Amino acid sequence: MTLSLVLSLLALALVRGTPILLASLGGVLSERAGIVNIALEGEMTAGAFAAALISFFTRDPWIGAIGGVAVGAAVGFALGFAATRWRVDQIVAGMGINLICTGGAAFGLIFVFNQAGVTPQVPAINQELWPLVILGIILAAALQWALSRTPIGLRLRACGENPHAARAAGIDPLAVRLYASAIAGALAGLGGVFLALGELNLYSDGMIAGRGFIALAAVIFGRWTPLGAAGVALIFGLLEALQFALQGNIAWLPSDFLQALPYIAALIALLGASGRYRPPAAEGKPYP
């Protein structure tokens, strides 16, 4: 393999990995604050759809991107609100949000564009993808630092480990969880924006294709740390890129096997990772 081939493979890996990375950072943030985030898939869907929609009408992809992030944040806020103020079961609420977002986007396609399945082509930011890729990596490092080294990070982690102690220390766990969930939604929404306006220039039903759940896997594999999750997300990106590179080059390997490669690799990694995964202690538990 020549150097340029390796470089283009790595570049593709970064592009494929970034949406997963962004969503997984959101997952880390909300889970460390104590909110299980099954809703990443729905938040990515909402972000991608809103971004394409707004970009179509404003003809400005950056406004679309901001809109997608805002809508993702709103969805995250809804999850956080239900989980904190209504004390609903977070997994149930997350599943509900996924259904609402995927169904809502499909409904919106017909309602707005009067066509099923896909939006028309919209103005995109394909040429300026790299700033977003770099932003994702910087965000991972910044979140790592913020979570482990700043008072705000400490407070957020306290809410995920022991909200009663946090309360005693003068922190409002409900507010912290609510905002963490909203920011998580914004990050997952940005992941959706990256897919809709970065890699493509449209929204189509099913385009998220389980990336929100893969991001959830990255959160757990990365042991609930931003850098860990980001690393795992990029490995997923690399496996996806490898799948593209190998497709058609190796005759004896069925292409369906290549399709399944990232997931088989994850399973094998699970076998090897004998260490226990310890989630934040109070994760998923309503407070008070």
Place this chain on the structure above:
Amino acid sequence: MKRESVKAMLVGTLGVVAAMSLAMLASHVSPILGFNAFFYGAFGGKQQIAETLASTTALLFPALGIAIAFRAGLFNIGAEGQLLIGGLLAGWLGTRIDVPPALAIAAIFIAGALGGAMWGAIAGWLKAARGANEVISTLMLNFIAASLALYLVTGPLRAPDAAGPELSLLPHAYWLPTLLSQTRATIALPIALLAALALRYVLDRTWFGYRLRAAGEAPEAARRAGISLSRVALWAMAWSGALAGMGGAALVAGELHRFNTQLSPGYGFIAIAVALVGGLEPLAICVAALAFGALESGGLALQAAAAVPKDAIHVIEGLLVFALAARRYLGAKGVTAQ
């Protein structure tokens, strides 16, 4: 029923009606006409009721399976893959055997259960042996199941008469008998209801069910009492997968009459909502499955009659899940992620 849950259900129903009305108004359809079409589509005649029952059946099997895993504290989101592998094995066996129909149908269901159980047990084994998180493993196994099924039906198991990614048609004698003639409502529904009754008995009255619930509700206490959490994880996932796999067999023998990789339009995922709305109680899950089944078939009719897109129904289902989630007791029943 507690007053609170009655209130939550009332609020949920009202919310669903309001949301559906909004969706109809947004699509320029009068809600009166819309609801008319919806209820006609779900319950209006023999064919409509049969469609509702068929959707109910397709959701009930995986939802019961999911409830087993959730009650054991295992977040199994792999019902979709387990259903697919169960259906694959059932559809393959159905074209390979030559026995009396009753025996064949039993064999097809057992094959479905075995396929699903095997796929679920992989995640259970990973959990038991390596402490691997079941959220990741069941999720990955969904993707792998889809690829494996596609590979097998387009490669080694390729059928000469296949028009798509599918196996050969089952012999006509092996098609499930229908409950209502000329419809898709088959005896798979009573089988699913029996499974629900059996599951209720097993969970509430047997030693296995006791250990399973103990592992889900208080794992540390269960472990100290000598219950092997690893074994519970393995068997709970296997049984969970077995029920989902029977759902695959029911779809193969009752609806498509052959295995196709597009067997399930996400039943395994919607079933998670069904199980949760049913509060992880087998009998309540039957009611929830009927409600979701009616939404699915009524939604299709709404799309045909009033041009309200069927996807609006998924929004409604999501709202229903959300509203009923307010019944707080769910958390106490062993649903804990990770």
